[in-house]
Amino acid sequence: MIIGPADVELDMDLPTLGGGDFEDWMALKVVVDTGKCLGYANCIADAPEVFEMPEDEMIVRVLQEHPDEALRSAVEAAALDCPARAISIVG
Numbered sequence: 164m165i166i167g168p169a170d171v172e173l174d175m176d177l178p179t180l181g182g183g184d185f186e187d188w189m190a191l192k193v194v195v196d197t198g199k200c201l202g203y204a205n206c207i208a209d210a211p212e213v214f215e216m217p218e219d220e221m222i223v224r225v226l227q228e229h230p231d232e233a234l235r236s237a238v239e240a241a242a243l244d245c246p247a248r249a250i251s252i253v254g
């Protein structure tokens with residue numbers, strides 16, 4: 164499943180048959196298009212465990228690229244609440 168803009172380039176490699184990294188490939192992944200981020204900070208309100216914004220910057224940083232499944236609803240809310248549509252969620 165992908166939530167967010169479709170024009171974000173994602174670095175997803177398909178798992179190879181017989182490889183042991185299928186669970187990693189299926190894990191929740193958060194991607195922010197920093198070129199679109201306008202610093203509204205809605206994402207930080209929704210998921211402070213996953214996003215932060217240094218005081219001297221107006222662009223969000225992803226703290227956890229692969230957050231725990233328990234944070235899925237929070238990061239989905241962050242993607243949906245982002246006015247700039249800068250957040251994509253894969254997995």
Ligand code: SF4
Nearest residue numbers: 200201203204206245
């Ligand atoms: S809600 Fe969107 S625009 Fe605002 S800080 Fe987060 S990623 Fe950037």
